[in-house]
Amino acid sequence: MSKIALISGVTGQDGSYLAELLLEKGYTVHGIMRRSSSFNTGRIDHIYLNNPGFRDKRMFLHYGDLTDSSNLNRLVEKIEPDEIYNLGAQSHVQVSFEVPEYTAEVDAIGTLRFLDAIRETGIKTKFYQASTSELYGNPLNTDPTPASGLPIPDYRLTELSPFRPTSPYAVAKLYAYWITVNYREAYKLFACNGILFNHESPRRGETFVTRKITIGVSRIMAGKQDRLLLGNIYSARDWGFTPEYADGMWRVLQAGKPDDYVLATGETHTVREFIEEAFAQYGETLTWEGKGIKETGKLSGSKKTVIAMDPKYYRPTDVKYLCGDATKALKELNWAPTVRFKELVKIMMEHDRDL
Numbered sequence: 001m002s003k004i005a006l007i008s009g010v011t012g013q014d015g016s017y018l019a020e021l022l023l024e025k026g027y028t029v030h031g032i033m034r035r036s037s038s039f040n041t042g043r044i045d046h047i048y049l050n051n052p053g054f055r056d057k058r059m060f061l062h063y064g065d066l067t068d069s070s071n072l073n074r075l076v077e078k079i080e081p082d083e084i085y086n087l088g089a090q091s092h093v094q095v096s097f098e099v100p101e102y103t104a105e106v107d108a109i110g111t112l113r114f115l116d117a118i119r120e121t122g123i124k125t126k127f128y129q130a131s132t133s134e135l136y137g138n139p140l141n142t143d144p145t146p147a148s149g150l151p152i153p154d155y156r157l158t159e160l161s162p163f164r165p166t167s168p169y170a171v172a173k174l175y176a177y178w179i180t181v182n183y184r185e186a187y188k189l190f191a192c193n194g195i196l197f198n199h200e201s202p203r204r205g206e207t208f209v210t211r212k213i214t215i216g217v218s219r220i221m222a223g224k225q226d227r228l229l230l231g232n233i234y235s236a237r238d239w240g241f242t243p244e245y246a247d248g249m250w251r252v253l254q255a256g257k258p259d260d261y262v263l264a265t266g267e268t269h270t271v272r273e274f275i276e277e278a279f280a281q282y283g284e285t286l287t288w289e290g291k292g293i294k295e296t297g298k299l300s301g302s303k304k305t306v307i308a309m310d311p312k313y314y315r316p317t318d319v320k321y322l323c324g325d326a327t328k329a330l331k332e333l334n335w336a337p338t339v340r341f342k343e344l345v346k347i348m349m350e351h352d353r354d355l
Ligand code: NAP
Pocket: 008, 009, 010, 011, 012, 013, 014, 015, 032, 033, 034, 036, 040, 064, 065, 066, 067, 086, 087, 088, 089, 090, 091, 092, 106, 130, 131, 132, 133, 195, 196, 197, 198, 199, 200, 205
């Protein structure tokens, strides 16, 4: 008997890679997709629409929404999954400042709805919650950015590091984290958190900074765009490659007991370094001038300004530094990412240059 998985957020970046992985492992995969006025299955068409084998036998899509309890109850009862991956979310941090209540409905209470559906139906299943390194936020009284003149720190965040969320998104995800832990303890559910640091790919949404840069740089170098407008280019992120993180999610649910795990590369870079590495794929280097909102990046040869700042991309509060320590995942799940920063930028640039 093949195992049955139910994925919320199957149309997103992570959901699409996870669905692929589980199908390869022989699972039957059920995905929840939202009703939309335009097509929203672009990331999974290759394994669903264009592949009758999966379509008829091992992959199924269901309309649903994390704001709809009765829908989630029905799906859990009907599908009786062995594993549930809750990846659905309003996942954009800056957007969460514009729609904080909706973000809480989906990211926080949506997780509770799913857990309660498991409890109420009594279905024996494992539950994976897509938790995030955004939970850590900024430690109190620090400003570890190059712009501040203070040195970039070199600490790494673990499962035991304190959480101090700094956006409506992160606060909603904090609730989801703890309600998952609470249902594990109170009702003995096999419920786990993957605390994932940023992970990117050619399927990353185009409004997240890495993809915005790889698309923007490709367009600039093709003569289709003059410059790229950005916000805080001094924040530092621990960027990994999404397919490896999808494998990590699966491993979290294969562990002997339910627990919470950090998945990260242990290497961190600023947004500015990501931009420089993207231009380096074309053999270009940048000269930086000015400070703060007036800072610009010029192509060193032609002196053409290709990077400029725009106030609309600065967040009311931003997480400045993230670097994770995935030692526990290595020891207990045998999970270790192999794609490092330069290779990640290369993979994304090659894709978007062709695009
Ligand atoms: P994504 O590309 O934005 O995908 C989000 C998915 O959630 C999409 O399928 C979206 O549907 C769906 N969704 C949004 N609102 C929903 C609702 N009300 N009901 C049901 N589904 C809904 O995000 P991702 O990068 O794949 O991330 C997956 C999960 O991991 C998210 O929970 C995110 O917060 C978390 N996470 C991501 C990262 C990262 O670096 N990528 C790191 C840590 C944690 P549409 O396609 O219709 O919009």
